[in-house]
Amino acid sequence: MPPALGRRAVLATLPLAAVPAWAQDAFPSRPITVVNAYGAGGQTDIATRLTADRLATAIGQRVLVENRVGGATSIASTAVAHARPDGYMLLAGTSSLAINPTLQPRLTPRDPMTELAPVGAVYRGAFVFHIYPGLPARTLPEFIAYAKANPGKLNYGGVVGTVVHLATEMLCQRAGIEMTAVPNRGGVEGLLDLQAGRIHCNFQSPVEAMPSLEDGKTIALAISSRERLPNLPNVPTVAETLPGFEAVLWMALFAPAGTPEPVIDKIAAALGTVTEDPAYKARMAQLGLTAETGGPADVRALLAADTVNWRRVITEAHIQTN
Structure with a gap:
């Protein structure tokens, strides 16, 4: 008998007064709120709302999405960490939970591994590494060779402390190249900077990058995941040049x-x-995302591994925030 079923069997034999409140009422008996740390209308928000709608059908109760933006996602995660532990408030947690403890240790929760309880995986999303067309490179090895020949002369964009920013730093570390970070607000601003040549390269979500790639305004060199993307099958992964990336x-x-x-x-x-x-899965793919299935143990392992990975990148690059 699975452990959870065994506990339920024991609870069923206890006097009503001894049974916790969550067990007296069939869960869920009222709407569940999923707190999202990102603004309305973006890729993460759309994916969160799509997931909430489907989850409502699967669990038999309304699932609402509440946007709590700010504090490098800490406002949302802190709200959930301090909420009543009854399952009615959940966090749409992202990779920032693995980044913030090292990059911004003053933010809460300081230790997501102990202050939050993993529930299940939702998705993962790769990035396209694309470049300004004026560069004399059409493959990632050619780009790396050019960067090595021109140390510090190439610029890259991104929001400080995001996966996009840290992915570029990791690329520099693995490839042995030097580039200069030009912080921006990400998204459209980063894309416009790249198209104009104000920056020379950028990691960007496929949804954001595809129109620019199709118009030839930027050129895709690599994909940040270990697998190629179905909608960009001819673009190799970074790992094909730098194993393990x-x-x-x-x-x-x-x-x-x-x-x-x-x-x-x-x-x-x-x-x-x-x-x-x-x-x-098909709808998520349209958003450039891959639906992931995994329980609490899978999410805990992912968070632990990602925390170690980004801590190494942040430490080696001496990245600090104000």
Whole structure:
């Protein structure tokens, strides 16, 4: 008998007064809120709302999305970490949970591994490494060779402390090249800077990069995941040149630490139904994302490994925030 079922069997024999409140009412008996740290209308927000809608059907209760933007995502994650651990407030947690403890240790939660409880995986998203067409490079090895011949003369863009920024730093470290960071607000601003030659290269989401690539305004050299993208099958991965390289943005659901395991298990099972659905996978693919299925242990392992990886990149690059 699985451990969770065993606990339920024991609880069923206890007097009603001894049974926790979460067990007295069938969970969920009211709407669930998923807190999203990103602004409305962006890729992450769209994916979160899509997931919430499907999760509502799978779990049999309304699932609302609440945007709490700011503090390098810490406002959202702190709100969930301090919420009542009953399963009714969840966090759409991303790779920032693995980055912030090293890059911005004053932000809360300082230790997501203990202050939050992993529930289940949602998606991962790769980035396209594309360049200004005026550069004399059409492959990643050619770009690396040019950068080595011109140390410090190439610029790259990105929001400080994001996966895009750290992915470029990791590329520099692995390739043995020097480039200058030109911080921007990401998204459209970074794309316009690249098209105008104000920066020379950038990691960008496929959805943002595709129109520019199709118009020839930028040139794709590599993909940041270990697998090629279905919609860009002829673009090699960075790992094909630099073995072991991987930089992806991931999302998973988290609950406050102390949330009962049966509640987490129920949400995780419903989420797994969502992420395994072919229609959901197809819609996520349209957003340039890959639906991922994994339970609490999988998410915990991912967070732990990513924290170690980004800590190494941040430390070696001596990256600091104000």
